[in-house]
Amino acid sequence: MPHVIDHRGGVWSIAVPIPDNPLGHTLVHLLATDRGPVLIDTGWDDPDSWDSLTAGLEACGTAVTDLHGVLVTHHHPDHHGLSARVREASGAWIAMHAADAAVVRRTREAEPGSWLSYLIDKLTAAGAPEDHLAPLYAARAEGRTSALPENRPALPDREIVPGELLDLAGRRLRAIWTPGHTPGHVCLHLEEAHPAAHPGNGRLFSGDHLLPGISPHVGLYEDPDETLHADPSPSSRLRSSRGDPIGDYLDSLERIGRLGAAEVLPAHQHAFTGAAERVTELLAHHEERLSGLRALLRTERTPWQLAEAMEWNRPWERIPYGSRTIALSEAEAHLRRLVKRGLAEPVPGSDPVAYVAV
Numbered sequence: 500m501p502h503v504i505d506h507r508g509g510v511w512s513i514a515v516p517i518p519d520n521p522l523g524h525t526l527v528h529l530l531a532t533d534r535g536p537v538l539i540d541t542g543w544d545d546p547d548s549w550d551s552l553t554a555g556l557e558a559c560g561t562a563v564t565d566l567h568g569v570l571v572t573h574h575h576p577d578h579h580g581l582s583a584r585v586r587e588a589s590g591a592w593i594a595m596h597a598a599d600a601a602v603v604r605r606t607r608e609a610e611p612g613s614w615l616s617y618l619i620d621k622l623t624a625a626g627a628p629e630d631h632l633a634p635l636y637a638a639r640a641e642g643r644t645s646a647l648p649e650n651r652p653a654l655p656d657r658e659i660v661p662g663e664l665l666d667l668a669g670r671r672l673r674a675i676w677t678p679g680h681t682p683g684h685v686c687l688h689l690e691e692a693h694p695a696a697h698p699g700n701g702r703l704f705s706g707d708h709l710l711p712g713i714s715p716h717v718g719l720y721e722d723p724d725e726t727l728h729a730d731p732s733p734s735s736r737l738r739s740s741r742g743d744p745i746g747d748y749l750d751s752l753e754r755i756g757r758l759g760a761a762e763v764l765p766a767h768q769h770a771f772t773g774a775a776e777r778v779t780e781l782l783a784h785h786e787e788r789l790s791g792l793r794a795l796l797r798t799e800r801t802p803w804q805l806a807e808a809m810e811w812n813r814p815w816e817r818i819p820y821g822s823r824t825i826a827l828s829e830a831e832a833h834l835r836r837l838v839k840r841g842l843a844e845p846v847p848g849s850d851p852v853a854y855v856a857v
Contacts, residue, residue: 501555506764508694509670510702513555515542517577525577526766527552528704529559530689533669535567538591539687539704540766544580552581566591568667570659572706573684574599574652578766583653594657594665596676599683605722607651615639617721618824625827626801626851631820659685677708677755679748680715684708686755697772699761708748709755709763711771714781717748718828719835745836749785752778785833789842792833796856799846805854806830 502514502524509531514524528539536556542548553563566589571579574595582593595603619635659665661676671690678684687704707715720742756778763774771777795808806827807815818826834854837843846853 501551501558503555503558504770505559506694506702506770508691510689510764511555511559512764512770513552513559515548515551515555515581516545517543518545518547520577522577522767524551524767526764526768527555528764529556529561530667530670530672532567532667534667535565536561537568537570537667538566538585539570540572540578540706541569541581541585543577544584549581549584552585563588565589568657569593570665570672570687571595571599571655572686572704572708572766573681574602575681575707576652578706579603579652582655583651586653592657593653593655594659595655596659596661596674596683596685598678599681600655600658602682603652603654607654612639622803622824622827624851625831626803626853627827628803631823634820661685664690675754675758677706677748677751679717679744679751680707682720682742682744682747684751688758688760693761697761699772699774700759702762702764703755703758703760703774705755705763705765707766708751709774709777709781710765711763711768711777713768714784716825716829717744718825718832720744721828743835743839744832745785745789746839749782752781789833789836792830793837793842793856796837796843796854799849799853799855801849801851801853802831802834803827803851805834 504512506512511529512526513529515527516524525540525542527542530537530539542552556563563585566585568591569582569585571582571593585591586593615635615638619632622632659674661674663674665672665674673688673690675686675688677686684706686706686708689702691701693699693702756775760774762770762772764770792805792809795805800808809830811818811826834843842857843854844857846855
């Protein structure tokens, strides 16, 4: 049986599995409207995930062919993966913030191998060791530059405009731009009384921005074209004006904390109350993280060396190969925040560039 929860007031959640992922599933939300049901996110593009989504919709008393629209909180494949298949089955529109729509467009238009070359350059600049780079060099030399997936991510046909009420008949759902986890992440605020009369200001579909027990990954916004516009100096990547994901995330958290939502309906784990308290915890967590990194930078380190020295959920030597690249991106995002605050700076003449606290 599908894992479905009726949150009342025309809102349900459907657990759609993510294959081979410790998160287990994405909570796809279904919202009834006067023009037909609307999905908030769709889940991973996988046959079992599709079966779980369609069975969940049936358990909610509807069918995928009845869907009127899809609201995508952000472009990641566990949220946007099945959007194309939903649109094909139902004719539903797909809406997304413009910044994440641009990421989808770049992904669709990228030449095979461009992301691999970008990754090699990025890791080299960060000081990654040869044993981490070797498999990527070998893949490029042997022409194993994987082509784009057959089912490319769907281009949205509507834009989610921050601050505006969405065009959903009979519902008051307002978009709130919450960059950090991705440049175009949005939370969706249901400005209606809570069906159980919980105190507070409506309900919040928080995507990955606000989760009850974990902090979302916040790394540098990836853009293979950024080198075309950046300063050629080795420290340009962390001095870049093209984004400050940690700063964006902290600012976004504060905006969400001020909403006073009665209940949060996230895309992972479970629904919860106490949004403002959870925001305070996450703000403190990231400030502690930044303080810890600044302490590590009493000794000059490359971004890779900084990632190796940071505390993760397991020792560095037990972190899988691919996850080390993700960890590096998170370390660089925190390092960029320190640089922008004037609390760290590049060491002149270092190559790859190292950083030190100031």
